[in-house]
Amino acid sequence: MENNETNFEVNLLPVISLLAVCISFLLLTAVWLPIGTLDVKQAKGETSENLEQPSRFEIQVSSNNKYAVIVEEKGQKVSSQQIVDSSDEQIKVATYIESLIEKYPEIKMVFISPNGNTKYQTVVKLLENLKKLELREIGIEPSL
Amino acid sequence: MIFGAIKKQKIQSPLEGLAQVRPHSQMKQMMKLAAPLMLTSLVDAFAVIVIYLLVSTHQSGKELQIDRKIKLPQASKSQSLQPGVNVRVIGGKYLINEKEMNESELLEYLSKLHKEFEASSDERKGNILIQADKASDYSKVSPLLSIAAQTGFENIKFAVLGE
Numbered sequence: 200m201e202n203n204e205t206n207f208e209v210n211l212l213p214v215i216s217l218l219a220v221c222i223s224f225l226l227l228t229a230v231w232l233p234i235g236t237l238d239v240k241q242a243k244g245e246t247s248e249n250l251e252q253p254s255r256f257e258i259q260v261s262s263n264n265k266y267a268v269i270v271e272e273k274g275q276k277v278s279s280q281q282i283v284d285s286s287d288e289q290i291k292v293a294t295y296i297e298s299l300i301e302k303y304p305e306i307k308m309v310f311i312s313p314n315g316n317t318k319y320q321t322v323v324k325l326l327e328n329l330k331k332l333e334l335r336e337i338g339i340e341p342s343l
Numbered sequence: 344m345i346f347g348a349i350k351k352q353k354i355q356s357p358l359e360g361l362a363q364v365r366p367h368s369q370m371k372q373m374m375k376l377a378a379p380l381m382l383t384s385l386v387d388a389f390a391v392i393v394i395y396l397l398v399s400t401h402q403s404g405k406e407l408q409i410d411r412k413i414k415l416p417q418a419s420k421s422q423s424l425q426p427g428v429n430v431r432v433i434g435g436k437y438l439i440n441e442k443e444m445n446e447s448e449l450l451e452y453l454s455k456l457h458k459e460f461e462a463s464s465d466e467r468k469g470n471i472l473i474q475a476d477k478a479s480d481y482s483k484v485s486p487l488l489s490i491a492a493q494t495g496f497e498n499i500k501f502a503v504l505g506e
Contacts, residue, residue, distance in 0.1 A: 211382045211383070211385075211386055212382075214386055215382065215385060215386060215389065218386065218389035218390060218392075218393055219389065221393045222389065222392050222393055222396065225393065225396035225397065225400060226396065228400070229396060229399065229400055230400070232409075232504060233504070233505035234407050234409070234415070234424060234502060234503070234504060234505065235418070235421025235422055235423060235424065235502075235503055235504075235505050236421055236422050236423075236424060236425070236472065236500035236501060236502055236503065237418055237420075237421055237422070237500070237501045237503055238422055238498060238499070238500050238501075239498075239499045239500075239501070240497055240498055240499070241488070241491065241492045241496075241497045241498075241499055313481045313485075314481070315480060315481055315482030315485065316480055316481070316482065317480070317481045318477070318478060318479070318480065318481070319416060319475050319476065319477055319478070319479050319480070319481055319483075319484055320416040320477035320478065321481075322481050322484075323416040323418060323477070323501055323503060324416070324418070326418075326501070327418040327419070327420050327421075327503075330420050331420050339488065339499070341485040341486065341488040341489040341492075342481055342482050342485040
């Protein structure tokens with residue numbers, strides 16, 4: 200036989216069609232907004248007067264971008280600093296807390312105490328900044 | 344003679360055939376209308392896109408339904424979504440599964456839910472996911488924290504948009 204060819208062409212058109220359908224489906228069902236969470240663990244259970252007060256930082260936040268950073272060692276207030284920070288990134292506050300962490304390396308606990316009029320975004324940003332500073336024990340106080 | 348003509352007109356592939364002008368002409372070199380498409384590289388590119396989309400879909404984890412009225416705050420350092428009771432805060436009202444509740448109803452509902460989760464060892468046990476608008480006041484969210492603490496939901500998760 201003259202034309203005994205072993206080479207043949209695979210019909211790629213159905214493959215392309217199938218892949219195009221897959222791409223369309225995946226594009227339509229893809230999640231484009233990456234949603235995550237900032238976690239806070241709340242204490243539960245009974246309070247006891249005999250329990251030793253832990254050392255901690257307390258950050259009071261008010262609505263007009265004012266922050267009060269208080270250092271407490273075994274229930275005693277050691278220092279208090281007022282900071283006005285109007286930046287969205289809260290750079291001044293983050294820098295000050297970073298310096299406190301260097302000064303008091305044994306303190307791992309932070310307590311956020313926002314005013315009722317504070318914007319939720321501000322509280323979340325502060326929470327994020329504290330997490331960036333590798334502070335793991337973060338508490339948040341409900342406003343009164 | 345007839346077989347010779349057919350032999351000359353023999354087309355190697357359908358695409359190549361479509362790309363030729365006057366395939367029955369006697370010209371030695373047939374004029375090409377267009378170069379044949381490189382389908383192999385197209386298939387490769389499609390395959391890469393499909394694999395990328397499959398992997399990114401798999402990594403995105405759980406989905407969360409967001410209310411159109413809520414603009415979540417942004418945060419770059421966030422954890423991945425974990426199962427929990429999803430509470431939406433809209434204008435001082437709390438919504439769970441489209442059911443609107445006030446504070447006392449929420450307290451009752453969450454207490455009941457926590458007992459159910461404890462009994463069934465549900466993976467949502469102790470987890471509460473809060474969705475609130477970034478422009479809202481903290482006073483709208485804070486009662487929820489108190490209620491969560493009272494009802495045994497100790498892991499508070501604030502939903503945020505990753506940057």
